Amino acid sequence: MKKIIKSILTISVLFFTAQQLSAQKVVVGREVETTDDGKMLLGNQLKAKFLEAPYSDWYVKEHDEYALDQKAISELKKDKINSYSITVFMGTWCEDSHRDFPRLMKILEEVKYPESKLTIIAVNRKKESPTGDEVRYNIQKVPTIILERYGKEVGRIIEMPTTGYIERDLVEILKKDDQSVIKEIFNK
Template structure:
């Protein structure tokens, strides 16, 4: 009986210490208004005030079709992608929806994409930015087998996210 009570107390203690993962955190600041923080799901970008800039940038971006086909052949779907963005950042407003359009056209599995929103200091509630040394947003990171193989920081070098992604994969 004593062992059972000890076991119950141990389980209760471990449960109270377990880290809870919060997704879709949103804050409302007096200085900057609404802002997403931490891990996010896609549906957050279909809510106000994010959906206007998200949908507009997604809609108007003309993807490079030959590069999209090359990404499919290069098996972009075998990679994991982590994106750090700021919902307050103009570069994120432009490039995050473009990335999603590219991934939609390559049929990239959404479960292989991690979206982390940061504040103006480039910080997230769980500190993921430290592991990836994030200094600018958006930052798009490609990983394979848990190892970073390349990143796009703020603006793509070629001017096209899909071309930069292909260049990273072909390294």
Template sequence: MKKFITNIAVVSCMALASQQLSAQKVVVNREVETTNDGKMLLGHQLKDQFLKAPYADWYVKEHDEYAIDQKAIGELKKGKFNTYDLIVFMGTWCEDSHRDFPRLMKILEELKFPENKLTIIALNRKKESPNGDEGLYNIQKVPTIIVQKYGKELGRIIEMPTTGYIERDLVNILKKDDSSVIKEIFKK
């Protein structure tokens, strides 16, 4: 009888776990057709989507023409930026996203930032995504770039970088990271 109850408990747990996993499936690279804006990306995206028409028209030009601040890149490398997680909310309909998202991608390429640490979420004009991710992060404007470490938000860049350069704003966010402050204390 004890073995029977144990087996039922195990099967129930496995069924529940599989339901949880299937409920968490995320559609990637969703594209929708809108009346006012034409084609629009919506929800979780891979960066390759932006190399396709019609997004490549603005993405490639801004990406290729952007001159990276190499001093800031050096500081990001020194600060081990590749160990952080990035969540980027953007809109393929948004001019600020057209400017800053390709620049961010060029910066991340320069840093050889791991793709598995980057989440790109495209929003509609109401700043909504199919999974409601924007609500978890209280997104009001796009683009919004969120830097996280161990699931904790360290800082964000909203709409435009305050320094005028995304990479410099990222350096400023790293400087706020508590663990780097602790490291500085113990260096002395």
């Protein structure tokens, strides 16, 4: 009798675990139609979605016309930006996102950043996404670019880069992170 009860409990636990996992699937590439803004991306996105109309109208132009700061690009490669995870919150309705998101993508292409380590989350005008990630990251403005290492945030660029160049701001974030690691080693 104990074996039967144990088996039923095990099967039940496995069943409910499977249900939970399937319920946590993230929809990628969601597009909604709005009265004020027309088509809008919402939630997790892949870079390829921005090459489709109507997003390609602003994405391709800004991406192709942006002149990279090659010195900063070299620094990003040297400082191993590829060892960081990047999460970007942006709005397809937002002019700052229209400018800086394509520039960020061009920078990441240049440093051969792995797309698997990049999370793109499109939000609505209220800065909300279907998954609620904006709450966890305390998103107030878009675009917001967040760098994380080992699951810990090391820096972010909010709305527009302070240096005027995303790649230069990224270099500054990596340099600060390097300094904090050095301090951590020597303070122990």
